[in-house]
Amino acid sequence: MRVQVKKQNSFGISRVDAPAKIENVVVHEDFMHPDGRYVALYFRGQDASGIMKFGYQEMQELIKSLQTQLKTVKKSKLIKG
Numbered sequence: 001m002r003v004q005v006k007k008q009n010s011f012g013i014s015r016v017d018a019p020a021k022i023e024n025v026v027v028h029e030d031f032m033h034p035d036g037r038y039v040a041l042y043f044r045g046q047d048a049s050g051i052m053k054f055g056y057q058e059m060q061e062l063i064k065s066l067q068t069q070l071k072t073v074k075k076s077k078l079i080k081g
Contacts, residue, residue, distance in 0.1 A: 003048045020045030 005016045024042040037056040043049060054062065 001043065003045065016048055018045050018048035020048055
């Protein structure tokens with residue numbers, strides 16, 4: 001995966017563009033507080049590392065979007081010559 005982040009600091013805007021590998025995926029479910037559910041992606045690269053946290057609703061929308069994209073990929077055929 002490729003991490004691209006734009007961040008504002010005291011010197012202006014800095015951009016980070018670095019390759020990274022997903023190390024771990026953690027699904028946090030809280031049965032007492034179901035609104036606090038989230039999915040955390042832990043990634044690490046040579047120049048960048050971090051955690052991306054998606055709320056439950058955000059992850060559902062992402063999965064729904066990916067499923068429609070993957071269906072169009074399955075419908076296409078590759079013709080080798």
